[in-house]
Amino acid sequence: METVSSSALAKAAGVKSSQLRKDLGYFGQFGTRGLGYSVEELLTAIRELLGRSQFQPVVLVGAGNLGSALLRYSGFEKEGFEVVAAFDAFPDSVVKLGISTPVLAIEEMLAFIRTKEVRLAILCVPAENAQEVTNDLVGAGVTGILNFSPSVLQVPDAVTVNNVDLAVELENLSYFVREE
């Protein structure tokens, strides 16, 4: 299988083929008319686009319930990300079973991030500490935050925040489920 059509890709992704072609169009011309997209070329182009040519180190902050749960989840690795360290206010009380990532004291965070030049952070601290920790992360040089805490973070324009609120996701579903 050398090439793939926009409609095949679109079907797999759950979108319309025109959508897919237009989206790719914003970044360049990757396909051949009448043929489709070269799987190989498209793959490297997208990898390049996403800045995923090489591994991205990630830190996780807040190894409480959700945080340590995510540390046990190895799904990030296979997508090219590596959680290089976790930080917690009370690293000694974190249950390390099944966790291979080092869990360090929050005081070591700034130096670690600066030294390793980490740009991505996964934030799992309680809402009341979220902004404070965010400020520290940004100060250390983090420019992308995956925020699992239920709070609206204030960050400079140069920093991107993606929010994942599991309770909100369930509430959302709950709305559609409520009517018989």
Next chain:
Amino acid sequence: METVSSSALAKAAGVKSSQLRKDLGYFGQFGTRGLGYSVEELLTAIRELLGRSQFQPVVLVGAGNLGSALLRYSGFEKEGFEVVAAFDAFPDSVVKLGISTPVLAIEEMLAFIRTKEVRLAILCVPAENAQEVTNDLVGAGVTGILNFSPSVLQVPDAVTVNNVDLAVELENLSYFVREE
């Protein structure tokens, strides 16, 4: 604090006040001109709207890496959801440490969901089994699925799927981080 203005709420939620007013407007008139919204009334109205007047039972399917991680996370409970059971193809090999939810064999799922009239499911099975399990869930009466598996699920119109793909979230960030 009896009342709250749309702009205060909007600030807290990270949206514009006009947005918030319009959104509420789709469901009715909850505020008083010149005063704002009664905190008490708005709260009950929203609870009603979300179908959260009473507890919602939820099942979790696939207690592998991510699934068992979520079982240890107790964040759902406090938002009015209760994970009443988890199902896995190999329930005996699931590490139960820190998990109070019963982990049952997948064969028991259909009967359980029908008996308990569960409407919401959290799906954490591998992508290759996702569609098959989804069919079973829908057949059993589930109408809302929180899908953590990286796959596009085919479901009837009456069923709502919310997708949460942690790798995609990180990739998304990765794009914005890549440029200095």
Next chain:
DNA sequence: TGGTGTGAAGTGGTTCACAGCA
């Protein structure tokens, strides 16, 4: 002929701006 690339049309959601009411 088949499938991309892309202007143009369509659609839905956001923001404005202000009338109207406590």
Next chain:
DNA sequence: TGCTGTGAACCACTTCACACCA
């Protein structure tokens, strides 16, 4: 006077439709 409720204007994204090329 202050703040909601809401039509109208605006904007961004989606879909269509077809020219163009391997």
